Amino acid sequence: MSKKFLVTLLLVSTLIVLLSTLAIALSSCGESSGPQTGNPPTGKNVVHMGNNDFLQSSITIRKGESITLVADTAPPHVITNGSWEGSTPKASKESGAPTVNDVNVNGNSSQAIGPFTTAGTFHLYCTVHPGMNLTVIAQ
Ligand SMILES: [Cu+2]
Known part of the structure; x- marks a missing residue:
């Protein structure tokens, strides 16, 4: 029983x-x-930006893909290879990184960055906003 x-x-x-x-x-x-998954199809690699930051700190894409930066708010952003180290901007382009040199993303608009043709970890930052860093992992 x-x-x-x-x-x-x-x-x-x-x-x-x-x-x-x-x-x-x-x-x-x-x-x-949806648009944000671990293994996104081409064209879905969207990173949103607020007034003074990326809404996510990193994005993982497939080698050969580009990302699209979208300014959700009015302030414009200027994107370059490198990163903020504390309050100091350090422009630096990794080997194999696409050249991103003062790419303007106007407020409430978007801009494609890439393609990232080499696998690796790449750093982008906004020269306007201290601490506004984005890591792109291409695999
Ligand atoms: Cu910015």
């Missing part, structure tokens, strides 16, 4: 685990059709 109960309990909990796994699989499947 007790053993039968335990077996039933085991079966029911297994069923619950299977159902929740299915639910998670279905919901993540729905998310993957």
Whole structure:
């Protein structure tokens, strides 16, 4: 009697685990059709910018793809290879990085950067806004 109960309990909990796994699989499947995923298709590599920052600190793309920077607000941004180290801007272009030299992204507009034809980790920053760094990982 007790053993039968335990077996039933085991079966029911297994069923619950299977159902929740299915639910998670279905919901993540729905998310993957959105623009921001770990393995995005070409043209979906969008990074938004606020008044004085990137809304995400890094983005992972496939080698050969470009990114699109979108200024969500009015202040313009000027993007260059390198990064802010504290309050000091350090212009620096990694080997294999696309040249990004004072690319203007006007307020409420967008600008493509790239393509990133070499696998690696690349740094971009906004010369206008201290600390506004973006890391692009091409793989
Ligand atoms: Cu900026």
